[in-house]
Amino acid sequence: MSVRTGAGYIEALRAMNPNVYMDGKVDSVIDHPAFAGIIASYADLYDLQKVDERLTYDENGERFAASFLVPRTEADLVVRRKAARACAEYSGGMLGRTGDHMNAALTAFSQAGAWFADADPQFEKNIVDYATWVKENDLLLTSTIGSPQVNRSVSASEQGGGETTLRVVDQNDRGIVVSGARMIATNAPLADEILVMPQTVLRSSMDDKPYSFAFAVPSDIDGLTLLCRRPLRRGTSAVDEPLAARFEEIDAVCIFTEVTVPWDRVFLFGHPAKSNTMFTHTGAAALMAHQSVTRTTVKTEFYAGLLAEMSEAIGIDGYGHVQDDIAQALVAVQMGRSALRAAEADGYVNDVGFFQPAMEPLAAVRTWYPRYFQSLPQAIRKFGASGLTALPFEGDLDGDLGGDVDRFLQGKSLPGGERVRLFNLGFDAAVSSFAGRQALFEYYFHGDPLRMASAYLSAADTSSHRDLVRRILDRTRRDGRRLK
Ligand SMILES: Cc1cc2nc3c(=O)[nH]c(=O)nc-3n(C[C@H](O)[C@H](O)[C@H](O)COP(=O)(O)OP(=O)(O)OC[C@H]3O[C@@H](n4cnc5c(N)ncnc54)[C@H](O)[C@@H]3O)c2cc1C
Secondary structure (H helix, E strand, O other): OOOOOHHHHHHHHHHOOOEEEOOOEEOOHHHOHHHHHHHHHHHHHHHHHHHOHHHEEEEOOEEEEHHHOOOOOHHHHHHHHHHHHHHHHHHOOOOOOOHHHHHHHHHHHHHOHHHHHOOOHHHHHHHHHHHHHHHHHOOOEEEEOOOOOOOOOOOHHHHHHHOOEOEEEEEOOOEEEEEEEEEEEEOHHHOOEEEEOOOOOOOOOHHHHHHOEEEEEEOOOOOEEEEEOOOOOOOOOOOOOOOHHHHOOOEEEEEEEEEEEEHHHEEEEOOHHHHHOHHHHOOHHHHHHHHHHHHHHHHHHHHHHHHHHHHHHOOOOOOHHHHHHHHHHHHHHHHHHHHHHHHHHOOEEOOOOOEEOOHHHHHHHHHHHHHHHOHHHHHHHHHHHHHHOOOOOHHHOOOOOHHHHHHHOOOOOOOHHHHHHHHHHHHHHHOOHHHHHHHHHHHHOOOOHHHHHHHHHHHOOOHHHHHHHHHHHHHHHHHOOOOO
């Protein structure tokens, strides 16, 4: 198999039996109402691969998801971007854990065999075989990185006295045995597989050896419990909850109780220093950022479009401050697009041998966007005001009160029902629980933005900027007396 269908995805989910808790044990993920909308969306995305050519590429006469294309040229990066764009367009960028995100990492890892072999030749074989298997079966992966949030003033391995963070507690002929928890894996109950990646940042001493690993497990492996947060949607119609009804990705704490991870699923173990560089030195960070900046750029486009539609609908589009907010969103779209093009144009063949996008422009967006994004729902709330509360249920749009809705809830350019539908979208993008979780998700998507900014600064080369300052200072010193 190369490209999976929606039915194939649903069939695979039905055959799985993950140990999921959400207000009690979930007997069947596939039949639970909290997952119905998101499963349908993920199935749709698989089916889209059959109709939208941007989503796939040809390899020896077979089609594969374009997120598996190993980039050799700038043109290949463009193919990857267009695919990520097509995927993001489906949800207006609301789906953050679509398969293309982890596929980007796996594609890089699959080329970095020597980097893994440097730790152990078996790890090279394991990661390359695993990536090939995921690609050929078009599986859906999620990942988990962070340790439980017990006491952030000590290291990850010291959380809860060393008893809470996921660690290797034993190893035997079959594999490594792991116990402990990982903070969050979004979508884990609906994914075929969970990539359990090295947490940032490990101490390079051997004290952190039990915490330094990378492996993959099926979501229903024995000993793994997925403890989900409460669902955010009320479960009414898709008109009432246009985003939450279809795009709510559930977050789950992953609790491992003596889970045996077979050796052929272990990609790294016992190399804390190497673990810290797994994403950067393999080129995975760059391919993942190329995908995520594409997604967030589409998301900004969605918010810009929504702001424009809402402002026109109630006749506020001529006011200066409204125009300013829309202009800022359009500028943000251009910044995202420009960074992507710059990253592609300045791409290069990296140490592991594929053509990777330049990290600098992507890192800049990655550092800026989590905080900028927060202004978009804020602008929706500012524009919509009480219109974001005058939102009857779908059932009341055409019922006894249909005439009143049309009369009293009409907009300047829209009949009542249409205006309610549009403002419902605004509510779900800026006011609802779904919107709150989106804001949290974007803020922390790449990690803590404040520490990301510090890391960005430490990696940045400021010498040319400082030279500029020194040259001007030198000139003022030279000209000082002469221009008195
Ligand atoms: C909705 C959502 C979905 C997520 N999905 C996934 C997923 O699928 N997979 C995954 O791996 N992760 C996921 N995450 C986790 C995400 O990667 C983390 O939220 C992020 O890395 C921040 O870590 P933390 O949540 O543990 O925050 P913490 O590190 O606990 O930070 C909490 C606060 O304390 C401050 N702080 C803590 N330590 C320090 C320090 N040393 N110096 C300065 N300030 C500090 C931070 O600035 C922050 O304000 C998800 C998070 C959210 C919110």
